[in-house]
Amino acid sequence: MSCYSENEFCVNHIFQLYELVYMKIIAISKIYIIHLKKNHRTQQLSNSEIRYVAGLSNVKYTNEVLNNILIPRVVGTPNHEKVFQYIKKELQNLGWNTDIDEFENNTPIFGRLKFRNIIATLNPNADRYLVLACHYDSKYFEKEVFVGATDSAVPCAMLLNLAKELKNELGQLKDNRNLNLKLVFFDGEEAFHQWGPNDSIYGAKHLAEVYGSTVSSIKSGESVSELEKMDMLVLLDLIGHRGTKFLSHFSQTEKWFIRLAEIEDNLSSLGLMKKPKNQRYFVRRASHSYIEDDHIPFMQRDVPILHLISTPFPNEWHTPQDDRSIIDMNTVEDINNILRVFLMEYLHIYLKDKSEEIFMEKEL
Template sequence: MTFSGALQVTVLTLACAGTPCAGAPFSGERALAHTRKVVAFGPRPPGSPAIRKLQSHILAELKTSGAQVSTDEFTASTPVGPVAMKNLIARWPGKSGRAVVFSGHYDTKSMPGIPFVGANDGGSSTGFLLEMARALAARPRVDDVYLVWFDGEEAFGPWSATDGIYGSRHLAARWAREGTLGRLKALINVDMIGDRRLGLLKDANSTPWLRELVWATAARLGYGNYFLAGEAGYVDDHEPFLKLGVSALALIDFDYGPGNSYWHTPHDTMDKLSAQSFEVVGTVLLEVLKTLEARR
């Protein structure tokens, strides 16, 4: 992802007195545990043996979710040559003919010689979506709900229009050809949402009504200290869908460590993450899903 113009924020306390809320349908502890397993695979750049092992792990986890599972495989032209990539897609059918998508990337940036395990950047979105799969399996559905794990979000060199967000660019184009995009009510992409000092700024590039719906829902649930009033501009996996007319939103905390100093460094490790942060985001998005399903 890329970023412009963030506000420095002091994040306060969670509404449930510092512990995950009892009986919450989305478990931050489970999401954190999933993320720990993801990080144990080590660095996971596209095309690597580690990401292939992670792909198998995610697909195995989804077998018990009741979802229709598919893959979107392609070879990307990158600055380091052709790289095989694979988006992972889980779909829970509804009855309305419309659909909602939650997405995130599961690759880590290729940093040869640096032990970059991407606990927050790549790991948290992966673990979050795995727990979301469990939560979705337990609830009735009006719309189709998709979870998508994007490959190739990270650029191999300096970020550019042709280097980065490979998986989302490929799937958006494919779904446009197939007619799937026309059924989408909304796509919400999560990235770097596990930071124990979570502070989400409004993405100025995202669809305004969807952004305001998410922030209003967070405020109503008592999580306004996490969904902040400031704005920033992000380029992430939501962008290819926005360009094709889909209502889309990026949820990302790009203030990770003092001066964002943990981002793309060996310091992006599990000790920087919190189950509370996962649970706040998951609880809000499940509530947002209810509202989206009520829209026609």
């Protein structure tokens, strides 16, 4: 049996009240972030601004990136190290803060291997992030050479292209603590032997776990996890062949998928797309198929997912024919055009002065 004196009771009661108030403040803070993410609205670009953004095309750089990464790049090989160093260096040269999520894991065939996710941010102290991601490793084949052009060298090249061609515009985000952009290059997406829960998406599983347990303070002074800072994970995969098309895989992000489809329509009406008019990339149709990819561990932790994966998969998927010969640069540039406009809208990048000036020059 135990009892409290009057003073002991008061002190204990005060601590309990303090703890209750503290927990309510944290809950309100998280509700506030959820509210901001759920009710986020894009800015509307004028036609002249869209023309300006569409003009930020650089096929030469995309090809340069592919020249460096379109090689077999199985985790643990010298080629994989080469591609890792190239992507990291390019991001650093473009002024991004680059972090490496490094860990080891047991694998079939090769035993214990080192994996490294590459995470790039413009402001690592932001409260919220729009996250664009892809994987940079390639699948292992014992007797065949596999370079994985659509899977996923082209998506890697697209993200680096966005970072380079929007360098000046995205530079506005370096001082923005409210909403920012994050690029993630996952390692170890491919299975070494047979796809399953213990042999696939090594990097994504590790980063999702790390982000779930990594807590930092937001501008209000409260603490949230890195997962809670993610507005949405936009995952790119199997992109670049002539028949690339996307379906909406998640109702939670359907409004953003529809916005991408609307941007495609706007660009087409302005004559800024290279594709035939009867062809579509973003098809306004929901898919009920379950596709396992790097998004799974984030989806399981309630992160909204926008999965930009060609549906159906290209015929060359997981064959040696998924090489440079099937890459259609018009398709790659068209989709990058759509993503450039989407980023400017979602992140509220200011373009007015530049776009009007360039548009006037084009009209002269």
